[in-house]
Amino acid sequence: MDQADLPHARRAVVLVLGGSGFIGRHAVTALLVRGAQVIIGSRQPGRIDRKLPEGALTCLRRQARLEELQTPDDWAAALEGVDAVVNCVGILRQRGRETYQRVHHHAPAALAEACRQRQLRLIHVSALGLNHPARSRFLRSKVDGEAALRASGADWRIVRPSLLDGDGGYGALWIRRVAHWPIQLLPADAVGQIAALDVGELGEALAHLALRIETTTPDDRDREFDLGGPDQRTLSDYIAAIRRLHHDKPARCLRVPSLLARLGSHVCDLLHWTPFSFGHWELLRHDNCPQRNRLPELLGRAPRAIGAAPAGSGMAATPSIHGDHEVAVMPAPMGE
Template sequence: MASNLETLVTVFGGSGFLGRNVVRALCKRDYRIRVAVRRPELAFYLQPAGKVGQIHPVQANVRNAASVQAAMRGSDIVVNLTGILNPAGAQSFEAVHARASGTVAKAAAEIGARVVHVSAIGADENSASVYARTKAAGEKATLEAVPSATIIRPAVVFGPEDQFTNRFAALAQVSPALPLIGGGLTRMQPVYVGDVASAIADAVDGKTKAGATYELGGPDVLTMREIMQMICDITDRDRMLLSLPFGLAKLQALFLQFAPGALKLTPDQVELLKTDKVVSDAAKAAGLTLQGLGIAPEPMAAIAPQYLWRFRPMGQFQRKDA
């Protein structure tokens, strides 16, 4: 029986929040992994996650076809995780989500490699959000080049070092109130990063349906108000939750898009919050979910306290009843 060590998986964007978890999951399954990133020196920290020589960071810019082809040379499977939340300069949503996805998929088609493409729940070519439109364009470009590609659409992903729960917990440290854009009624289905990584590893294993789109969500559907309250409870921060109409939030975002850290808010992020980000009934019926892959998703209430304790006023050992 052939070992997975004979299979080379190239992971584009493997040094990011989701990427590092995907690399770890693939290491546990004994794949050889090439991590293709713009700055490989910032991905060397991944190497201890595998055996000696199992992980090899290489330089690649997904906006450059020759760079992508060189990084992909000899690969059996390609995982495309590249994505951005805040565009800057040449790193635009269109360039990274749409055009780069087509570049990666075409290069994979040329060498006959299987493709796993990671998008996002809410991807919609008719959306008012540029993020959502370009995510949909990336899916389309991928399937046009490689019709058998597996598309993975996670809901909002949480876990240590995320830019979701950590962001709001950090905001609660410095602000007496937390904003609820649109009243905090937008429904989310937060999914644990470890579960998403396991699903992507399953796709690499060949356990997913060719050409299918999987939607990955956690076990609970929560409103933004419920999520904010949960973060406040976990971090022992008594904060006001103030409703902020979409129009006013978008006006504020014109200025806050230039703010640092947790204060940053862009008009496109406000637009994204106008629609729910939950697993569709069609995906559930077709079994194109975590449960369909045999993965029991972890709830945010069970995982978030394990890493958000650092935002408590007195740290990890603060008694909840003190």
């Protein structure tokens, strides 16, 4: 049951870390719709007005630089008066003190302990595909972050979305751009399937988890939520589906040999160019779909198909339209 179903209950106060980012602002919108009081955690809380969704400009804001919040005591000011936390922060590439381990592992570990001490619920957005061996420090840091939550004793939930669709996501923007190109370069070993989902529906799922009243304590298996859309496709098939929304003629797809694709991913990491990274190259080689898709359970309905025309319309649909900034490729890095 969501808070919207309890009109006489005290409004829950939810801190959304990365609340102006690609995922976070959809969580903010969904929480506001459900009657929650939202506090937006941001690296630069005074500079996010243009990024915030409608209705969120009056929300309280708190500074949250995860690379600096490395102990439970560091989180005291951010958590004051809060009932639940939704952590949507993540980085695709390291910058100075913003390292993978500090942002994806040490800060969430400290946050989990701080939430345990205060008996707060913690919803942590991670990513699918972490069950395969990985060399990428980006992926390994996310694995470490999940392990820290499990060991914390806090009231945690881990949410792992597949590829995200939505305007404004850095990766989603690139996918749509590539879909328009008549010639496309894709890694030859990008054979894994993805289950793209709408970022707005991810926001709804996060809000539901933050506000849901639990009558019993769930076991660890019930605290982990793999989420995806209804269709499973390879990356090339997904891009082709997006292209069909705008073009009748299919693109020519050129397969880049594995070694060259891997070298290209390292170059992209070095130059901070495009959302393609070594971690994504590793992920694309395996399926990135939920074995047990819990998105319908959290939405209370079937998730919408991505890259498909509405049934019976006879018209091409446009992909969903959402906010600003951040990455929307596997896994979806979250922050600001």
